[in-house]
Amino acid sequence: MVGLNYDGGLTLAMSATSLDRTIAWYESVLGFTLLYRMNDIAWCEMQSPVARVNIGFSEVEAVTPGGGAVPTWGVSDIEAAKAALAAQNVRMDGDIMVIPDMVKLLTFFDPDGNALMFYQDMAAA
The missing domain is CATH 3.10.180.10 (2,3-Dihydroxybiphenyl 1,2-Dioxygenase, domain 1)
Structure with missing residues (x-):
């Protein structure tokens, strides 16, 4: 669409029941890097090995798998x-x-x- 001026970055948002476990898994299994963690809002963001593609994780009580991207x-x-x-x-x-x-x-x-x-x-x- 004209006028949106995308900057080339992409951040996906996903749910996790434990930020500690999620951070460790994405680091050790997929080679991601923790960019920052904000415990007061139960959120962290990790950089993938793909330039300017990140995943943000929101800590929740339960994750309902399936559906979505x-x-x-x-x-x-x-x-x-x-x-x-x-x-x-x-x-x-x-x-x-x-x-x-x-x-x-x-x-x-x-x-x-x-x-x-x-x-x-x-x-x-």
């Missing part, structure tokens, strides 16, 4: 990414789904059951 991160080798997740006992939703000549997809879950995905672009290969 699913953050989908591009990787260059989805089989290696799956092996890295498996090595950390990350719950996955089945095997890698392949759409021939287009994309490979892998759905997995954070500790609160929020769905995340990796994709590998096969069109560029």
